[in-house]
Amino acid sequence: MGTVNIKPKKQIPFTKISIKFVCDSSVERPNANLSFETWHRLLDLEMPMEEAVLLANKVLQANETYTVPFYFVLPNGLGTEACSHNIIWQETRQLHSHLPPSITGWEGDAMIPRGVRVDYGVIAQVWDSANPEYAKMEAKETVQFLPGHVEHPPLKIPTANRTFKFASTKQLKSSVFCRSSGEVTLYTDQPTAIILDSSGKGIHPTTITTSLRLKLSDPKTSLPQTCNVSAKIESETWSQDEPMQQLPHIVNARDCYNGSETLVKKAEVGLSWEKNSPKQTDSVVTETAETFSSHIEIPITSFASDKKMFLPTFYSCLIARTYQLHLTINVASTTLKLVLPVQLTMEEQKGDVQPDAEDIGLPESSARCSSSLPSYIESERRHSQPEQ
16 A cells, blocks of 8 residues: 655656556576576556546646555465466475565565565556557555465475485484494474564464384383473575476475574473383284383474574475474484474464555656566676676
8 A cells, every 4th residue: 555656857648657566586697797687577466547547638747746546455376377387296386376475675684695586566657658668657666575374285295305304213322332222213293384473583482292212122221301402493595597396395406595593402301201012913922122102392482583584485486485494302312303394484464464665756767668477587687797
């Protein structure tokens, strides 16, 4: 919601005034003295203009101020025209249909590499049919946008994937030279989404549940009563100059920019063990070693600092942001580690929340009309010096 203020320096005949709300994504790749940029328009909404606003004589007078109000209601998702490229997994198209967040322009460090952008903005233009390819006046106001609460279904992870680790098993030894007294296994499933607050710098408290299975070959071995737990979250920003056909973190794509933040640091958690019944086959016991199980509740309450801005998980054609949850548990002098995919999503918004937009003034210009959806445009931009 906002207004466009039009004040021409000279008399301007026109045939059309357009006000659009757009979302553009771009990936720039430097190469010596040249930069190659791939640009894609994800969203292009044009507000219908009332006849009363357009003036009967279709002439803007010099030094007169014309005010045009605008209001946009964003869709819940992108249309099929925004993602028209080939895909390998059908889930990819569905995830590409969600609105991505703005990824630059935030107060905190959003952990985004240079040359990668997703921008929202309002574009106002004055057109003349005598030169339909160029706007006689144009202005753009950038808008910071975070999407609403969206929870993705659990990821379908191929067995060949080596990035994620849902279970870890190690032998129990009091020292390197001692004989094993058993083995301990840490395991869990994909965690539920972590919910960000509206600032992107805090989270709603949640709990990650993991399990320990202890298999003792020596009955004299005592059960550990506590363990130490650490957790950190790692951000992954993926970018390509060609549309992504699969989910990048599932296929170990290239061009990933990483950042991380501590969630839990060496917290002591008590253990409560339950003895498991031995496995039986045809009434014959097949396992002689005693096995015990314990659940570990890991509280996740906040990030270690408020200097970083955490964007919600998103997938778009050229850019994606994903997260990994790293869990480290030390039990009985043994260290076990898990690497889990985890989604970050925004908290539920109350009411009809619209991005804030200030008044937009239109200077005179000769801006070329933007391309229609869909578009994957590679442009070459020359620089006097290579990027440092």
